[in-house]
Amino acid sequence: MNKDWLNPALLGLTLLALLAGGGARWLDQPAVAAGLWNLSALLVAAVLLVEIVQRLLRREVGVDLIALLSIGAAVLLEQALVAAVIAIMLASGRTLEYFTAQRAERELKQLINRAPRFATRLDSGQLVQIPVEQVAVGDQLLLRMGEVVPVDSVLLSAVAILDESALSGESLPVTLHAGASIRSGGVNVGDPLQLRASQTAERSTYAGIVRMAQAASQSRAPFARLADRYALALVPLTLLLGGLAWLLSGDPLRALAVLVVATPCPLILAVPVAIMSGISRCARRGILVKDGATLEALAGVEVLFLDKTGTLTSGHASVQSVESSGRYPQEQLLQLTASLAQASPHPIAAAIVSAAVNAGLRLSAPAQVQEQPGAGLSGTIDGHLVKLGAHHFIAGQQPAAEWDAAVLRRMDYQACSGSFIGIDGVMAGAVLFADPLRLESPYALRRLRQAGIRKVVMLTGDRLETAQMIGLAAGVDEIRAGLDPAAKVAAVQQGRQFGRTLMVGDGINDAPALAVADVGIALGASGATASSEAAGVVLLVDRLDRVAEALQIARRSRRIAEQGVLVGMGLSLLAMLVAALGYLPALSGAILQEVIDVAVIFNALRALGAGRNASTAEPLQGTSIDQLKHEHADLARVLEAVHNLASQLASYSPAQARSELQGLLEQLQTHLVPHEQNDESQLYPLLTTYLHGDDPLAAMSHTHREIFRLTHLLARMHADLASSRSSLTLEEIQRVLLRLDTVLTLHFEQENELYHNLDRR
Template identity: 65%
Template sequence: MKRIGRWLHPALFVAVLLALPLGWLLYGLQRGDLARLLWHGSALVVAVLLLGEIIQRLYRREVGVDLIALLAIIAAVLLDQALVAAVVALMLVGGRSLEAYTEQRAERELHRLIDRAPRHAWRYRGEELEQVPVDQVNPGDRLLLRLGEVVPVDGVLLDQDATLDESALTGEPLPVRRHPGEPLRSGGVNAGAPFQLRASQTAARSTYAGIVRMVEAARSSRAPFVRLADRYALALIPLTLLLAGGAWLVSGDPLRALAVLVVATPCPLILAVPVAIVAGISRCAHRGILIKDGATLEALARGQLLFLDKTGTLTAGRVSVQAIESAGNLPDAQLLQLAGSLAQASPHLVSLAIVAAAQQQGLKLETPDAVEEQAGAGLSGLVEGRRVKLGGHDYVAAGLPASTWAEGVLRRMAYEFAGGCFVSVDGQLAGALLFADRLRLESPRALRQLRQAGIQRIVMLTGDRAEAAQMIGLAAGVDEVRAGLTPEQKVAAIHEGRPQGVTLMAGDGINDAPALAAADVGIALGAGGASASSEAAGVVLLVDRLDRIAEALLIARRSRAIALQGVLAGMGLSLLAMLLAAAGYLPALAGAIVQEGIDIAVIFNALRALGSGHGRQPPAGLEGKRLDDLRREHEELGPLLEQVRSLAEEITGLPTAQAKNALAGLVRLLEQELMPHEQADEQQLYPLLAERLQGDDPLGAMSHTHREIFRLVHLLARMAADFQEDNAAISPDAIRQLLVRLDTVLSLHFAQEEELYHNLDSR
């Protein structure tokens, strides 16, 4: 009957429902014969349609559990239990109508993604606009997106800023702003002024097409748990017939057998499990997590061992300037200004990172002249009349005398950073810029959430050097780091982990495709993987955030638990009702009503998988502008923190007068800039954040850090005053130790706050 058409179920339900009161009316008019005929007729109509469905399944070599319901209707008609036959038919058709409704609710997010797929696009032909089917859009075409239209293909924003509503893709309610030159994913909705887009993919190869393919696969899939439930349900057929026959044989009353048949319909198995699984997939889609099918959801729910790629997964995947090392000839700011000016001439990612760092510090960059670039080595040119070279040590230091300073920087790069560039000015080594692929702000918290969600072991797999990988692994909190691996070795590592439990592999979805395919569940991080890795990964995160893996894991486990609850509770109650009916304590009419009550309870319990559950609600986000202000304040304080670190390293080697001036200036900046910022955080921001976090005092530890900062700054001010008076008890070494402590506390505190702000970002 499920395949007859969803429109037929409500119509049949209304017809059979009307037959009941009409029959009672006929009984009141002393026309019981017509009443029985009406009830028998409505039941037989349902039985005929049900028989057609059963025959279709038998033709496909499937045995349907609806056979029990058909036997119950036929037995009621043969035993002249007209009212029972009508009620059983009503319950059956009502259950199917309810099934159609619940499936529609469970799939609502999947329908939402499919139904909003763009069908047409506005394309420029010269300067004229034409509306074309989205399948006719080719890479390079210039498109116009008007207010409310869906981005039809992946492309690059051309002429102006664009405001996009990506809530259907990512689950984030606030619009995002994109700038000219940024890549745009298909599927977002233009929430602002019209803008132009240069197509970079065809519709079939765009992000949204990959999303729709995965959604369609999820809707049509049958999870192992669902197939197992079908087998259990089929096992009820012989059990029901045996129990019904035994009750008839022992009691001699055929109505006992009818009562057993009436309460034996295994709806809790055939309805509750698929509804819960599909609801879980739909809930994930609402949060920007695409799950390929029910089997993937079940495997995800049983995940125990998680493998993670490093670059682009645990880290941001983008090089950034981590530190500036001056050889002593130039101040840090001037060194960065010269390097940034020269770097403007190169499109290399490292050059872009240097330019971005200089711009963040508000440095004025000059246009370089006579630029020469040696691929893979570096570049040189004139900046404000000075000869500047920027690149690797061998390139920059070629022809220069050996430098113990440079050797120390190289050792530091090997220990802590992903790499660096040396800078020479007018033929002398002037300094170095140290780079790092920064750890994602959400990575440590995401790994903690994954452990809370049941992951027993987390292993990082990377092809990078062991030293850099160990630093990232320690900062993130993984259990094991395996570095220097080829793609084949990553696959082998995953196979080695299989005996420990169900394996999950998270990567960027492109270069980790073999490892994603090797794991029991592959998880592609970021929207770029939606089309590129849909074959390799079973889960695609449309939001480029690692913490969504923990959320997906929790949703999967909750959905599977709800399905199991429905099976155990529903079938337990059905078996109890069968025993009561066989013993004569539950008549057929009452049994039909009881069975329908069980079905309704189990189905609506399965719909709980659409919710987020209790006790693990994500914290409410902060408004975007407020977060941007907080991040800007941290960026503005960045040079002050660097000044604390630099003075800690240099104070013992400075002349006394210079050390006094530097220390006095630093204390003045700490009191005028840092202290007001931290006090405002303590008095205004932290109470606001506490309302969005769980626990009695969620920010107690960070508030304690504030108090430690206040204490250290106050102590430093007193020591500086004594140092100005040539107090013999205050030595530069004692001040250096205090500065090191302050630098350590500030670095840790700022990192914690940035992670907190990132995790509370509602966008």
């Protein structure tokens, strides 16, 4: 039955029957009044009976049996008014559940309803509107202002301004340039755009999001199904208690009163409303949960597994350098490698292609491409067999040669990753990448521990030495390196001995581990990728701290559902005892049960909010955050000057040392010190309103004072160095510079992390 109209219609009819019966009673027509009341009650009973039979045919439990019995008993005992009130209680509860479910599903329904239906295709110079299902890869499309991007595309216009808030929860529009990949689902808020379709509608990002939203809106959590079984267990208890009350008192109306207040509405309503409210709140924050079962499972996870590249690190790797073993020049190595990398969707491959394009190299079309997930890529380029990937993928079982070992050692020291290049079966070079730790990673892991995660394990196909540098910086408990996809699956399966597992990843090679974990979360993935199809949760915004937020929302939703069940059913059981003792008539019991139902539903709706422990401060404006980041970027050259002088001062002559130190002091006193003084006097007092604790920035204020002290000390040393009577050595100045370099590096990294985590866009 279509409950979109049924439940409100039932409520309207039962209310009308109650009022009409009241009018007939006032006109001294008790038989007419009883007939109207019984008719409305029997109508609701018929609907309940049909639904119970339908569910039993589907081998599901009918949880409204007690309500059906209470209506039947009231009619048989000639308590027509009681029967009518019970009917109103049930109809109003169902209607209230329907409207609250609509409220809880609002974000999900917005995602579904805004899915594009049509696209405008450029066909032989003419613009033709076609159903979005007919868009083919390579079609040229026009997107007008206000229209939703219909399919994943490549931007042909020079600049695009898109509102992706429905995808990511980010309120500010994003600006993209020609050649950029555009996810379907964003809204054009600028000039008309020309796009080239890169996916069909079915395989596009937004189609995957809509499929997940539809599944979530139709799902039921295991806790909800368990609640059904608990509700059915009330049937024999209710009949026993009602029978005893009737037997001991001799009054069948006591049994009726017990039946009325035993209707398990709190148990039926509390769980689905709370779970759906949690799913809706996640959607509002750019966290798409596939179904209620996933949300409930997420609430119970204890062991976290994290991929490294693209999860703990930014995933936006850039080519740091191209190393050659001597057989091929660096430019040719980059050209061949980038040509092969065009065939892979991996972020590393995209970085190589970008570096080659920026260098103005002409790329060739790859042929006979084969990809081994977690190992590497091979194919034919301009007649050469080119391989790109891990060292063992290129070198096989042979031990590392002297050149290989030197590159591996350099990767260890610099904490960078790299892919080796093989050409025609010979080790030819390597591409080194810079992929820094995400600014929010340490903060996200701290929040996850606070949310109940007991163990954090990093899984990576990278080398152990490189992985350790990232893992130590992020704060993980255990590092497992050199893993292929099968080994990642085994690690997640072994982790079940410590509790329910959560796997977070972003790449195709993470899909098997995401699928085998109790809950898989695809970070920043598009709706059509293998990782997001395997995951139960997809983060539409590329931030690791949203994992902690998803976990907190899930646990709060489950807690609210449990509270509704315990409190609601506790009150119902208490009312049953009072009714059995004869202190709660059936009519009063029906009204009391309605009050309990309403209270339970409104309590469940609390899952839509953030809770009392959430910060009440308004988030910093995006422009303020951007300004802070720009100021730090402008000071990067000052930090680099400190680092360079600290490294090289001892090799300078006294005259050169004085000159270099004087130049550095001018930069420190003109740019750095005023910036830090402004932070101390104006910014930090403002930030304390966004942070917890009496003096949350005390340690960073102490760092400011140390920066001021060391700058002042360097100025004194510079003056003393100019004196002919001074015994000051360059080694003493270098020690102070090294200390300042260390303090500044740590301080700026702390502030960058702080500013990033305060940005709640």
